[in-house]
Amino acid sequence: MDTTDIAVTLGDDHVAEVEIRRPPNNFFDNALVEGLAVTLETLDEDDSVRVSMLCSQGKHFCAGADYGGADGPSDVAALYQSAVRIFRCRKPIVAAVQGAAVGGGLGLALAADFRIAAPEARFAANFARLGFHQGFGLSVTLPDLIGQQAARDLLFTGRRVNGDEAVLLGLADQLVALDDLRFTAHAYAAEIATSAPLAVESIRETLRQGLADRIANAVVREKAEQDRLRATADWSEGVAADAARRRPNFTRS
Numbered sequence: 001m002d003t004t005d006i007a008v009t010l011g012d013d014h015v016a017e018v019e020i021r022r023p024p025n026n027f028f029d030n031a032l033v034e035g036l037a038v039t040l041e042t043l044d045e046d047d048s049v050r051v052s053m054l055c056s057q058g059k060h061f062c063a064g065a066d067y068g069g070a071d072g073p074s075d076v077a078a079l080y081q082s083a084v085r086i087f088r089c090r091k092p093i094v095a096a097v098q099g100a101a102v103g104g105g106l107g108l109a110l111a112a113d114f115r116i117a118a119p120e121a122r123f124a125a126n127f128a129r130l131g132f133h134q135g136f137g138l139s140v141t142l143p144d145l146i147g148q149q150a151a152r153d154l155l156f157t158g159r160r161v162n163g164d165e166a167v168l169l170g171l172a173d174q175l176v177a178l179d180d181l182r183f184t185a186h187a188y189a190a191e192i193a194t195s196a197p198l199a200v201e202s203i204r205e206t207l208r209q210g211l212a213d214r215i216a217n218a219v220v221r222e223k224a225e226q227d228r229l230r231a232t233a234d235w236s237e238g239v240a241a242d243a244a245r246r247r248p249n250f251t252r253s
Contacts, residue, residue, distance in 0.1 A: 004021070005020065005021050005022055005031070005032050005035060006018065006019065006020060006021065006032070006035045006036060006039055007019045007021055008039060008043070010046075010048065010049065011186075011190075013190040013193060014048060014049060014050040014051065014190070014193040014197075015049070015050070015051050015052070015053055015186055015189045015190050015193055016043050016046075016049045016051070016052045016053070017052075017053045017055060017186065018036070018039055018040070018043075018052050018053065018054050018055070019055050019056065019057060020032070020036075020054075020055070020056040020057065020062065021056075021057045022056075022057070022058075023056070023057040023058020023059065023060075024058035024059040024060060024099075025058070025059075025060050025062075025063040025066070025100070026056045026057070026058060026060055026061065026062045026063065026105070027062070027063055027064065027065060027066040028062060028064065028065055028079075028104060028105070028108070029065065029079075030075055030078055030079045030082070033079050033082040033083055033086075033108075034078075034079075034082040036082070036086060036108075037082040037083075037085035037086050037089075040052060040085075040086055040089040040091075040093070041085065041089060043089075043091060044089050044090045044091055049091065050091060050092075050192070050193040050197045050200070051091060051092045051093070051094060051189040051190070051192045051193045052091060052092070052093045052094070052189070053093075053094050053095075053096065053185050053186050053189045054093055054094070054095045054096070054108075054112055055095070055096040055182060055185065056096075056098070058099075059098070059099045059100075060098065060099030060100040060101075060102075060105075061095070061096075061097045061098055061099055061100065061101045061105060061109060061121070062100070062101055062102075062104070062105030062108050062109070063099075063100045063102050063103070063105050064102050064103030064104035064105040064106070064107075065103065065104050076135070076223050076226065076227075077223055080135065080136070080137075080219035080222070080223060083107070083108075083111070083136050083137060083215070083219065084137075084212055084215050084216045084219065086108075086111050087111055087137065087208075087211060087212040087215045088212040090201050090204070090205070091197075091201060091204075092113045092114075092189075092192055092200060092204055093111065093112040093113055093114075094112060094113065094114045094115075094116065094185050094186075094188055094189040094192070095109050095112035095114070095115045095116070095185070096116050096181050096182055096184075096185035096186075097109055097115050097116065097117040097118070097121045097123075097163075097172065097181075098117075098118045098120060098121060098178055098181055099118075099120060099121065099122065100121075100122045100124070101121065101122070101123050101124075102122065102123075102124045102126055102160075103124070103125070103126055103127060103130075103135075103136075104135060104136045106123055106124065106125055106136075106138065106142075107134075107135065107136025107137055107138045107141065108136065109123070110137075110138065110141040110142065110145060111136075111137075111141070113204070114173045114174075114188065115166075115171065115172045115173055116172070116173065116174045116176060116181060116184050116185040116188060117163040117166055117167070117171075117172035117174070117175055117176075117181075118163055118175070118176065118177065118178040118181050119162065119163040119164060119175060119177070119178070120162075120163065120178055121162065121163040121166060121172070122160045122161070122162060123154075123160070123161040123162075123166050123171050123172075124154070124158060124159065124160040124161065125138060125142065125154045125155050125158060126158040126160075127155070127158065128155060128156060128157070128158045129158035129238060129242070129248065130158075130235065130238035130239055130242060131229060131232060131234035131235040131236075131237060131238035131239075131248070131250060132226060132229055132230070132235060132238065133222060133225035133226050133229055134155055134222060135219065135222045135223065135226055136219070136222075137214075137215035137218050137219055137222075138155075138222075139218040139221070139222060140211070140214045140215055140218045141215070142154065142155070144211075145170055145171065146169045146170045146171060150169055163175050174188070232253060233251060233253045234248075234250045234251065234252065234253065237249060237250060237251070238250070
């Protein structure tokens with residue numbers, strides 16, 4: 001199963017490697033997120049697959065949407081509908097995170113059940129640094145994973161977290177050398193795949209009960225606030241400052 005931006009490799013160990021192919025930054029748009037939703041839904045119906053391993057070509061896992069360029073999402077509502085579909089998929093996902101998992105890329109990483117990270121990984125919910133509101137369901141997934149106080153810290157400051165701190169916070173589950181990242185993530189997915197698949201899916205559904213519905217509700221609020229803040233001068237300043245790699249000068253306008 002191959003497309004221009006997503007490739008799937010099916011192994012005889014019941015693990016499907018789902019690779020995003022937009023290096024080096026792997027920015028997403030509507031087509032990519034919908035493609036991931038369709039891919040994972042298709043794998044849900046493939047009895048030979050028990051676990052997916054989500055990974056990316058190039059330097060970064062996913063640097064989110066390129067709001068300063070042409071690759072940003074054209075229809076955020078449709079993009080978030082596709083994101084909700086990812087959360088509704090039945091089978092476990094293990095993500096291999098190298099480089100940046102930033103903004104919506106962090107949201108995508110948190111759609112997985114587990115994250116194996118390299119020390120060079122950089123997790124960031126940098127929305128406020130852009131004069132923006134978080135999206136991709138992070139209003140739910142981030143505090144669920146690391147707690148309300150740590151989520152406030154990351155969302156208010158927009159600071160970057162490396163792989164070591166990510167493990168301490170609970171953003172990542174294992175830290176491994178970059179050269180071993182894919183192998184370790186695949187091996188962990190294969191270990192899950194040795195368990196009874198119907199039991200794993202049942203347990204996962206119990207543990208994630210109501211999560212996709214909560215995400216669906218959250219993205220409505222997230223999109224509304226993004227629409228409102230995109231009309232502000234602070235948003236324009238944040239995007240310009242990010243593109244110029246300088247400190248933004250926000251004016252509350």
